Amino acid sequence: MQIDLRDGARVAHRNDWKQLGDILGEAFRDDPINRWLFGNPRAITSLFRIMADDVYTRHGFCHLIAGEAAAMWLPAGVTSDLTAFGLWRLIAGQVRWGTKGAMKRAMGAGEVMAAHHPDVPHLYLFAIGTRESARGKGLGKALLRPVLDAADRDGLPVYLENSNPVNSGFYHAHGFETMTSPFSIGEDSPVMEPMWRSPTTR
Numbered sequence: 001m002q003i004d005l006r007d008g009a010r011v012a013h014r015n016d017w018k019q020l021g022d023i024l025g026e027a028f029r030d031d032p033i034n035r036w037l038f039g040n041p042r043a044i045t046s047l048f049r050i051m052a053d054d055v056y057t058r059h060g061f062c063h064l065i066a067g068e069a070a071a072m073w074l075p076a077g078v079t080s081d082l083t084a085f086g087l088w089r090l091i092a093g094q095v096r097w098g099t100k101g102a103m104k105r106a107m108g109a110g111e112v113m114a115a116h117h118p119d120v121p122h123l124y125l126f127a128i129g130t131r132e133s134a135r136g137k138g139l140g141k142a143l144l145r146p147v148l149d150a151a152d153r154d155g156l157p158v159y160l161e162n163s164n165p166v167n168s169g170f171y172h173a174h175g176f177e178t179m180t181s182p183f184s185i186g187e188d189s190p191v192m193e194p195m196w197r198s199p200t201t202r
Contacts, residue, residue, distance in 0.1 A: 001075065003150045005063060007142035012062035012070070014053075020062055021049025023070040027129025032190035033163035037106050039099030046093030047106075048127065054086030056126065063147075069139035071128040073147065076121040076156060109185035116183060116194055118159055123151050125160040144174055152199045162193040171195050 005011070012020055025045025028034045034044045056062050056072040060080075063071050074080060082090060094102040117124075125147075130139045151158050160176070162168060168178075175197045182191035 001150050001154055001156075003061075003146050005146050007065070007138075009063050009065050009142055009146065012052075012057060012064045014057045016062070016064060017053035017057050018049055019064065019067060020052040020057070020070045020072065021045055021047075023064070023068070023131055024048040024052075024072070024127050024129050026131050027070075028127070028163075031164050033109075033185065033192065036186075036189050037109060038094065038097075038102050040097060043094055043098035043102060046097055047090065050082070050086055050089050050093065051080070051126070054082050054089070055080050060126070063143050065139050065142060067131075068134035068137075069128075069130040069143055071143040071147075072126045074124040074126065076123060080124075080126065105186055105189075109189075112183065112185045113161060113192065116161075116180075116192075118157075118179075118196070120157070122157045122159045122196075123147065125158060140170065141174075148174060148197065151197075152201065155199045157199060158197040160195050162195050163190070165193070168193060175200060 022045060025041065025048045028044055028048070029041040038044050038047060052062065052072060056074070059078050060072060060074040062073070091103055094106070128140055128143055148158065160171070162171060176195040179194040179196045182193045184191050
C-alpha cells in the first residue's frame, strides 16, 4: 500500500515506540473506555507504549506529526496479538500503575472486541490522537486522510472501535458509519462504537 503522507506527517520507526505511546497516552487519558479499563493516565500510557513496541511498529504501520499527533494501524490479515514478553510487560505495567482488576478487565475487553471484529479483509485503526496542546489544529485529519486515500485506491475497507462518543462526528465526516449498536466490554463499562468505512471511488 502506497501512503502519501503530507502536512508534516512521517512514518514512525521502531525506536519511536515511546513517543507513540506517550502521545496516545495523553490523547486517551480522559477516554471513557481507557479510564474504565486502567484507571489512571500512567497505566494508559503504559498500554500504548507496549502496544506500539510489541505490535504496531513491528507488524503494522504508525505515523507521527512533530511529536504532537500519532496513529497506529494494522494492515489486512494481521492480528494485534502480543508476544509472551509483551504480555508480561503489559501485566507488569498494570500491576504497577493500573487500578485493581485492570488486567482482568483488559483481557475480558479483548475477547469482546475480537468477537465483534469483522472477518472480511480490512485496515484496522487501533488509535489516533493528539496531545492536548495540539488539538484543533487538524492534525488528526492530516494523519487519517492519506491512509483513507490509499485504502480507496486499493479497494480496502477500514474498521475501528470508537471509544469516545465525542469523536463520532469526526469519523462520520471521513466516511465511517456505525456498524451495529454500541457494545459493552464489561459489566458497567462504557460502550464501544464499531465503525466501518467502505472504499470510495473519486
